[in-house]
Structures are given as C-alpha cells and as structure tokens.
Amino acid sequence: MASLAAASESNAQRAEKALAIWGTLGRHLPEDLDQREIWWRDRYTQLRILGYLLRPRYSPEWVPSWKTSKKDWTDCEDGKRLEFGQIIDATRISDGRVVTLKQVKRTDHPYEAEIGLYFSSEPLTSQPANHCVSIYDVLSLNGDDDTALLVMPLLRLYTNPNFDTIGEGVECFRQLFEGLQFMHQHHVAHRDCMNRNIMLDPINLYPHSFHPVETMLNKDCSGSAKHFTRTQRPPKYYFIDFGLSRRYDPSNTNPRDVPIWGGDKEVPEFQNSNEPCNPFATDVFYIGNAIRKDFILKKRGFEFMKPLVADMIQADPAERPNMNEVVSRFAVIRRELNGRKLRTRPVDTDEDLFDRIARTTSHWKRRIVFVARGVSATPDPPAT
Known part of the structure; x- marks a missing residue:
C-alpha cells in the first residue's frame, strides 16, 4: 500500500510540475486545449482538405488516450502541448x-513568405551554400486574408544532440558562415540569426524521427529517440524565421535601417540608440555571439575561435569583419587544426566527473572505429 501511495504522489507531482511549466496551473486540465491549440483545432478539417493532418490532440473528435488506458497523461503522446502557439507539426498526407x-x-511580417520563397526557388534552392530553410508551400485559409501558413521541413535545434567532436563543431561553423555569406551575397540581411533561429536537418541523424514537441523522445513517446552522431550522419544546418529579414537594393553597398530587436538583446548598436545602422554588420554580431554563447562559454575545446568571434562581436559595427572576411579567416583557422584536435571530444563546462568518464569512454570507442575506417574528422554534409 505504501508503494502505491508513493507512486500516486509521484504522478501527481509530475502533473503539477508539467502544468506549472506550461503556465496553465489552475486554468486547464491536461485534456483542455488552450487558446493557441483551439486555433489549430478549429482549422483541423480545413488543413486535412488541403493535404495536412494534425496530430490526434487537435482533431475535433479527439478523446484523450489516458481516459481509456492505464497510462498517466504525462506519458501519453496526445498529452503534449505546443511549445510555440504559432508553430505546429503535421503529416503531409x-x-x-x-x-x-x-x-x-x-501585416506583421510582410516579407517573411516572400524572402523564404526567394531562397526556396531555383536557381538558389539547389546551391549547396544556401542554408535557408525551404518553404514547401504557402497555404491560405478561408476567410483570413491576413494569415499565411508556411509549410517547411521538421527541423531541430542545431545544438541538439550534443556535439561528439571538435570537428563536428567546426563543420557546423563552416556551414553557418557559408549560409550567412550566401544570404548577404544576395543582398538579404537576416536580422535575427541568433541561436534559436539556427536549426539542423535531422532526417539522417534520427532515422526513426522523434516527437516534435518532446524532442528527446521517440514519435509515440514510449522511449528515447535514438540517433547517430554528426560524424556518422552529417547534417545540414539551416537558418529559419525571416520575419525580420529584409532584401536591399544591390546598388546600396552600405544600407542603413532602423534597429529592430530580435531574440538576442545584446546587440551593442541597439542599446542606447535608435539611429539607423548596417543590418549586415548586425548579422555578423548575431552569429558570432551565438558561437560565443553556445560553444566558447559552454564547452572546452573551442578556444581557437576566440579571436575571430571577438572581432565579430565588437561594439563598433564598422570594426567587425564582413561575412566574406569571416569565411576567409575561418578557412585559415580550419586548415591549421590537425586530425587529433578535430577528433577530440568537447567537454561541457558544467560536466561532472561521472558524466565525463562515461562520455569519454564511449567517445573513444567511436573514435577508434572512425579512425580505422578512415571516416573524416569533419564529414561533408549531405547533398542538397
């Protein structure tokens, strides 16, 4: 009896924690859709007609699976709410x-679809240097001329799963610099290319996919999502979210635009001024600061990036290198890294001794196999 009580208490605590995280404690039961979810549920049928099927939770006929099973709702796939209300996963029928x-x-983001479609059309979409997320389709909803639904691939945050080697991080940097250079060469400033807007294509890393909300779990939330390393299955990295992006006249080599805040609130030129500034220089800060925060500050082993990143995040935008210069300087850095360094495991700064021993052991087992098989320390990404 005591063990049953403990289990019941544990489930109750888990439910309370999950509700608190959602910010819905005291307002919604697990089976109640919040206002963001109701918006999608009300368009379930229309989207199905258009060729896209939402998960069972958003069907008008949905019956929570935990009501007819012995599973706790926190363990059920249809108990997973949206993380961002304006984004949802769907199956293309x-x-x-x-x-x-x-x-x-x-009305809020008049150029997002336009810029996304520009990079999703030929001849740009098939160029390897293009790292802008593909827009498969733009859907219009009945009776709502102001809302567009962009159809894109299911991607995953670029830092997840963990990087297994320094070389994997180096290849990531190469692609990001290449991708931002490509945008700038086509006179487009992203204007919000901070870390949350950098993703990877998981289709090779996760051959059996993962749950789109609980990304550490498999599709039905019955266990962990199994994946390869980036060395085994190299991914391609992408920039997403062109809501703040702008395309400029090619004849204007030094455009000026009023500051517009993205997700990174550390941009020096935005702090105490509303004076127009060069958005391309701000992009250089964004991508440099993303690498600083996600690699240099969080992982040991990427110290070789410090000089370049320090220049990219200088307070004076005019002193920052442009993306052509960043790509050239990074190519030199990359050539100077030997195979031993590239195959080294980056160590998280908050990693405890137990984790370090476990991760280092498994890393060395993989490393020996990769060296024996002649696998490159910086594998090329899949062809577009």
Missing part, C-alpha cells in the same frame, strides 16, 4: 512526411 506549419500574419 501525400507522402507521409512530417512537416512544420508556421502561422504568419502578413
């Missing part, structure tokens, strides 16, 4: 592919 639908208000 024509081929069964899981995609992402993003709700965009044209």
Whole structure:
C-alpha cells in the first residue's frame, strides 16, 4: 500500500510540475486545449482538405488516450502541448512526411513568405551554400486574408544532440558562415540569426524521427529517440524565421535601417540608440555571439575561435569583419587544426566527473572505429 501511495504522489507531482511549466496551473486540465491549440483545432478539417493532418490532440473528435488506458497523461503522446502557439507539426498526407506549419500574419511580417520563397526557388534552392530553410508551400485559409501558413521541413535545434567532436563543431561553423555569406551575397540581411533561429536537418541523424514537441523522445513517446552522431550522419544546418529579414537594393553597398530587436538583446548598436545602422554588420554580431554563447562559454575545446568571434562581436559595427572576411579567416583557422584536435571530444563546462568518464569512454570507442575506417574528422554534409 505504501508503494502505491508513493507512486500516486509521484504522478501527481509530475502533473503539477508539467502544468506549472506550461503556465496553465489552475486554468486547464491536461485534456483542455488552450487558446493557441483551439486555433489549430478549429482549422483541423480545413488543413486535412488541403493535404495536412494534425496530430490526434487537435482533431475535433479527439478523446484523450489516458481516459481509456492505464497510462498517466504525462506519458501519453496526445498529452503534449505546443511549445510555440504559432508553430505546429503535421503529416503531409501525400507522402507521409512530417512537416512544420508556421502561422504568419502578413501585416506583421510582410516579407517573411516572400524572402523564404526567394531562397526556396531555383536557381538558389539547389546551391549547396544556401542554408535557408525551404518553404514547401504557402497555404491560405478561408476567410483570413491576413494569415499565411508556411509549410517547411521538421527541423531541430542545431545544438541538439550534443556535439561528439571538435570537428563536428567546426563543420557546423563552416556551414553557418557559408549560409550567412550566401544570404548577404544576395543582398538579404537576416536580422535575427541568433541561436534559436539556427536549426539542423535531422532526417539522417534520427532515422526513426522523434516527437516534435518532446524532442528527446521517440514519435509515440514510449522511449528515447535514438540517433547517430554528426560524424556518422552529417547534417545540414539551416537558418529559419525571416520575419525580420529584409532584401536591399544591390546598388546600396552600405544600407542603413532602423534597429529592430530580435531574440538576442545584446546587440551593442541597439542599446542606447535608435539611429539607423548596417543590418549586415548586425548579422555578423548575431552569429558570432551565438558561437560565443553556445560553444566558447559552454564547452572546452573551442578556444581557437576566440579571436575571430571577438572581432565579430565588437561594439563598433564598422570594426567587425564582413561575412566574406569571416569565411576567409575561418578557412585559415580550419586548415591549421590537425586530425587529433578535430577528433577530440568537447567537454561541457558544467560536466561532472561521472558524466565525463562515461562520455569519454564511449567517445573513444567511436573514435577508434572512425579512425580505422578512415571516416573524416569533419564529414561533408549531405547533398542538397
């Protein structure tokens, strides 16, 4: 009896914790949809007609699975709420592919679909240097001329799963610099290319996919999502979210635009001024600061990036290198790194001794196999 009581208490605590995280404690039961979810549920049928099927939770006929099973709702796939209300996953009925639908208000972000489609069209979309997320389709909803739904691939944050080697991080930097250079060469400033807007294509890393909300779990939330390392299955990295992006006249080599805040609030030129500034220089700060925060500050082993990143995040935008210079300087850095360094495991700064021993042991087992098989320390990404 005591063990049953303990189990019941544990489930109750888990439920309370989950509700608190959602910010819905005292307002919603697990089976109650919040206002963001209701918006999608009300368009379930229309989206199905358009060729996209939402998860069971958003069907008008949905019955919570925990009501008819012995499972706790926190363990059920249909107990997972959206993380961001304007974004949802769906299955494309024509081929069964899981995609992402993003709700965009044209009055708020008039250029997002336009810029996304520009980079998703030929001849740009097939160029390897293009690291802008593909827009498969733009859906219009009945009776709502202001809302567009962008259909995109299901992606994953670029830092997840963990980087297994320094070389994997180096290849990531190369692709990000290449991708931002490509945008700038086509006269587009991203204007919000901070770390949350950098993703990777998980299709090779996660051959059996993962749950789109609980990304550490498999699709039905019955266990962990199994994955390869980036060395085994090299991913391609992408920039997303062109809501603040702008395309400039090619003849204007030094455009000026009023500051517009993105997700990174550390941009020096935005702090005490509303004076127009060069958005391309701000992009250089964004990507440099992302590498500083996600690698230099969090992991040991990427100290070789400090001089370049320090220049990219200088307070004076005019003193920052442009992306052509960043790509050139990084190519020199990359050539100077030997195979031993590239195969080294980056160590998280908050890693405890037990984790370090366990991760180092498994890392060395993989490393020996990769060296024996002649696997490159900086594997090339898959062809577009």
